[in-house]
Amino acid sequence: MEKKITVADVAAALDLKVLSGEKGLDRMVTGGYVSDLLSDVMGHADAGQLWMTLQTHKNVMAIASLKDLAAILLVNGNQPEEDTARQSDLEGIPILGSSLEAFEITGKVYEHLKKNAIIQR
């Protein structure tokens, strides 16, 4: 049987702040991707992934939407720019936040997804 986990589940389990896009909290998370080069995310991220980045520019939302990512997770305590948050609310793709650095929060997300059998490797 396939396991399912939502953005809300991940946010609650890892104590992440929901910075915008609440109405998308029930989106399914199928994996994760970490990159701060948006051109790279455009080329390599897959639908359903939780994207960890420190970039806060509005283009982040455009790419999340284009690639149908589950949600964005801003690291280092970064806050989305105003128009980025607005776009996130509009499209219902949540932006989450963590005060942890990318290395730590990525490790936690990985562990959580693995524990819940979302990722096998």
Place this chain on the structure above:
Amino acid sequence: MQLFSADLHVHTVLSPCGDLDMSPANVVEEAAGKRIDILGITDHNSTRHCQLIKKLAAEKGIFVIGGAEVTTREEAHCLTFFENNDQLEAFQQYLEEHLPDIPNDPRYFGHQVVVDEQGIILEEIRKLLISALDQSIEQVRDKVHRLGGIFIPAHIDRPSYSLISQLGFVPPDIRADAYELSRHTSVEDMVRKYPYLEGQTFVGGSDAHMPGQIGTRRTLMRMEKVSFQEVKKALRGEGGRSVKIEPVPARK
């Protein structure tokens, strides 16, 4: 209308990656020897050599548009140009305010020196000039435009430190005055790859870090005379003015 030959992207010895031979006097000498009419001085996050180069270049009949190659918070390089020394100084203050306090280590990055006409070192810049400002691309653009300057995202075709590499695509509301392409691509190839760029204004610069590179990539500007306002009008294509990247000569 006349045609002017411009190299809009030249570093000096002030940039950590700039060759020690790129003193203001040498840059001007080289540009004069290569019959450049308009020279854009764009050190990383600093305008400190612009005024001296302007003065030296004027003696050789070269028109300088001074500014800096700014690294925005997203790590996108953007060329900025200003009309007069007051604006240059106002922008210099903004750069110093927003550049993080990370010291340069010349062993890794190279020296960052301000020199005089004779090439004598006047000052070594302590803060690393290739760091990113704590300002977004839109904030830098707004600052430049408030000062009446020109804002041109640099080498947007490159896989690093470019608007497209950092942000995935050119934001539709970026309001740039032009886009710079590196010598590795052409307008035709760029528009084929990114059709949404069709009809935009493109310029080319050499991104020279050594004297021999100055003028190896140029923009031909058709305008009435050389002045900052004419350059602005040419970028907007006003009244029959235009800009065009000079075709790259075939490699030997």
